[in-house]
Amino acid sequence: MSTLPVNRVDSLPADALPPGGGLASPTPVRWGDGALVGLFAIALIGLLKAASAVLVPISAALVLTFVFAPVVRRLRRHGIHEAAGAGIVVVALIATTLLAFSSLAGPATQWWERAPTTLAQLMDRFDHLRIGSRNEGQRETGGPIPPARSGAASATPPQALPSDSIKEQLATEGVALTRVVIGRLLFFCVSAAATVILLYFLLASEHWVVSRSVEAIPRRRSRALFLGGLRSVQREISHFLSSLALVNFGVGLAMIVATWWLGLPNPVLWGTVSGALNFIPYLGPIIASALLLMAGIVTFDTLPAMMAPAAALLIVHGIESNFISPFFVGKRLSLSPVSMCLSVMCWGWLWGMAGAVMAVPILVAARAVCKRRRSLRLWHVYMEGSVRPASSLRALLRGKHRAETQRLA
Template sequence: MSDFPSPLPTPLPSTTAPGAAVSTLITRGRRKPGSSRSTRRISRHLRAIRISLTGMILLAVLYTVVLGKSLLVPLVLAAFIGLALNPIVVAAARVRFPRWLAAVIVMVTLNVGLVSAIATLSTPALNWFHEAPTAMRAFAPKIKPMTQQIEAASRATQNLVGGAVTRNAPQANAGFAFTAWDIVAGAPKVLASVLTVALLVFFFLVYGDEILRRAVEISPTFAYKRHTVSIVRSIQVEVSSYLLLTAAINVTLGLVTAGMLYLYGVPDPLLWGTVATVANFIPYVGAITTTTVLAVVGVLHFQEVGPALLPAATFAGITAIEGNLLTPMLQGRRSRLSPVAILLWLLIWGWLWGIPGALLAVPMLTCVKLVTAKLRGWEWFAHIISR
């Protein structure tokens, strides 16, 4: 044998000719534009189908919301009240206090307070309803000179533009009748709604954590369960703190308004303070409504224009301080909403549910913002409605 190593094997020549490789590349290059056009066409069709399905689902949801108003309004109201009162029950459970007993105490206290407030305010409210037409007729002669001047200016304007002056025929004053039969006829429906809300709140307080635990049990993995629990707990704490803080701010505003009206000598200050508290759950619109109501009450009670408009002007200043300084300082930036988003949301839910929808619109929008800020892929919506 030879001591020299054997030569390395030479590589075999490629079976594919260079011309064939070039022709293959050219063929692939020629096929790409057509395939890309077909892909874009398919993606456009899929996008159109997805948009159409989204619109149909949105219309179906709106129809369901309107159709199920009598069921959904008590459910949403009970959910908000349950979230607001849940920290109290949780704090009682931490000190080894039975959860059901804490829920019973909270509900009894809440119901006693509501019944006492209704019993205290129902009589002055009915008196105002009955006496308002008479007071307006008595006040009409006081503003007659002002209306005559406005009518004279209107006639002069019509003459300048060459139009005919139209006179409105006097209309008979419609009487306002509010009898005990109206209360008796509407009492069953009101009592059924109140009882439904009270039972739902009680069950939310007692079995809320158990429902959450059962929902977590069906999660596929432990990491998903832990992530779900952390998100739900954080949302629950933030929504509860927002609702409690908003309720405390509104109650404080009502007490300050009642004290201001008492100092000015306006009758039934607690009634108008309660109106201010409830109306302040509707931003902007609630303050404007309460200011208008106080202006009418002042005009009906006082003889001169200056003292008559003083309560409304003072309330406008109080709400300006509350809305621009107190509420932003206490709630921070996380719960602040865009005024455009608030007005659009009020229009939508006021159109769908009426007055209950207007009262629940802003709490719902705030909860939607807090929830979407925690969900992946929905942060854009929370950013859009933020201020």
């Protein structure tokens, strides 16, 4: 047999090389597949963004179906048909929501009517605090303090001109702001009506849809996996949201008591706002604290009293997030803080406030799906929170090297 030159091996066909020897050809990198995946992801994000008016009611109805479907099944076991049970659940949900809105409509309308005046008062308070701090600094450094002007000059200080222009701008743009609010309110009403109607049909036909879906799967093992995964997602979302609702109800009650004790008007409104915004991780308490801070600045005169309502919310939220929520939610449903923050940011950017509210239920469902799929276990690790301390990288590398050595031996 003639020996082939080494530099001519690359020119040989693949079948000319021996099966167990020769040069191993590298696996080609399929850039086309990666580009298709990237284009598909971009198109999917664009679709989620463009079709938010349709997808938000559907997603909200699905999340609520996961929460209330066990109630309908329990009613069915007691002899109540699915349609009647779904009607009972939907009517109870609508009645509770309307009762809450009717009790809060009066205080919310008062604060909304006072919004231009409130903003003007905030500007005046900030100007007063800024001028007072500047004069105090000049007293401490021994610098000259500008004397107070008399007559017409003192009646119209230079600092009043920006505030007057802002007040005029707020007055001229009030009609446009009201038009935008009315448009948003009409859109919210239409989306809420679509969500309620779809929720009723999903609850009434949940058993039929699940049974037909299981029947369409040919293999018995696949049927068991599908039904087990669906019930797992439903159970985890229901338990998580019910526990979170109970915790946020306690936050609302605590803020009602705190704002009433501090003397802030409409304590029921502020407690409800604090409890409702607490459904949004991280961003919700920040927004509620900012609102309470503005209400305190408008209502009170001293700096400690102005900051007291926002400080009370931060204290209540700290106790809730560190002690109460871990006890009620449990370690089994704990989520990674990074994954929760990213989920709120992404879904809030896609669907606004509704997406931020549904970000955590969507994350819980995605984690349950990744937990049952072996190919997605790595994503489940990133989504799941854990109190167990992570091993050092050196120990992990040493363990990997030891396992590789044992495998080769």
